[in-house]
Amino acid sequence: MKIRALCHGICVLFLCLVVFVPQAKAQESPPDPVLELMSQMSPEAKVGQLVLISFPGTDVGPTSDIGTLIRDYSVGGILVKPENGNFGDGLVSFTDVVSMTSQLQSIAWSTHQPVTLTMGNSATVPYRVTHVPLLISVEPTDFGAPPTAYITGTSALPTPLAIGATWNPELATSVGAVLAQELTALGFNMYLGPDLNVLYTPRPGDPADLGTAVFGGDPFWVGEMGTAYIRGLHEGSEGHLLVAPRHLPGLGSADRPLEEEVPTVQKPLEQLQQIELAPFFAASSALPGADQVADAR
Numbered sequence: 001m002k003i004r005a006l007c008h009g010i011c012v013l014f015l016c017l018v019v020f021v022p023q024a025k026a027q028e029s030p031p032d033p034v035l036e037l038m039s040q041m042s043p044e045a046k047v048g049q050l051v052l053i054s055f056p057g058t059d060v061g062p063t064s065d066i067g068t069l070i071r072d073y074s075v076g077g078i079l080v081k082p083e084n085g086n087f088g089d090g091l092v093s094f095t096d097v098v099s100m101t102s103q104l105q106s107i108a109w110s111t112h113q114p115v116t117l118t119m120g121n122s123a124t125v126p127y128r129v130t131h132v133p134l135l136i137s138v139e140p141t142d143f144g145a146p147p148t149a150y151i152t153g154t155s156a157l158p159t160p161l162a163i164g165a166t167w168n169p170e171l172a173t174s175v176g177a178v179l180a181q182e183l184t185a186l187g188f189n190m191y192l193g194p195d196l197n198v199l200y201t202p203r204p205g206d207p208a209d210l211g212t213a214v215f216g217g218d219p220f221w222v223g224e225m226g227t228a229y230i231r232g233l234h235e236g237s238e239g240h241l242l243v244a245p246r247h248l249p250g251l252g253s254a255d256r257p258l259e260e261e262v263p264t265v266q267k268p269l270e271q272l273q274q275i276e277l278a279p280f281f282a283a284s285s286a287l288p289g290a291d292q293v294a295d296a297r
Helices: 033-039 043-048 065-073 094-111 160-164 169-186 219-236 269-274 278-282
Strands: 018-020 052-054 077-079 115-117 127-131 135-138
Touching: 065 094, 094 135, 094 169, 160 169, 160 219, 169 219, 219 278, 269 278
Parallel strands: 052 077, 077 135
Antiparallel strands: 018 127, 115 127
């Protein structure tokens, strides 16, 4: 079952379940596997599933700090960042990244015990939830480059600004699909992007300038290119990649870089709705589950 099939209606960090569902009797309504699993989780485990953390270095063994957090505290999400040295000091091989993500998932696998589900008062056990996978996420850029730029054997992809300059949503979909294919092959299942910021007023040289990390300066077209890119991410991953666009409510008019401190946008709500928020509205305008709709907003 695709991860996205369970991703709507409850918090996204409770949604990634691998469920095996044998055929049920026609007269019985199958239980909601997410609610069933949550009802059997401890409060500590529920809190852990809401946590997304980063970690330093490349040690992801069972006795490492990150391994301990996953195993003993049920941490449900990991953010992998080249800035933190997670890819070593330079280029890392494709197989090394797959080994890292596999080790992390293996620790999470050993943490969650199988749970059996029943149908009402029936004595049969037709459902079995075997695992709550770890969310392993990456961001669109790190040190100004996409995470795949640090991994050998991956594709060199155009920047969002270059994509936006084509005015071609189909190209945005194609680029998103290629990125998603490679991310899922590497073991990532969550993408904290694309960035839906609107660079309404260019500020070259300003510390808060977003450079090439934006699709453009027109709210409508940022929404068009952004949703097309999201469609490509979902299609390329065959529904196995969660997409969470950034940076609500938008950094196009922020007064300082996000890396320094929390920025502010000095605009009234009406202007925010017309400019900064417009692409986020576009990414949530269709029904949940549609390819162009974000999984987290």
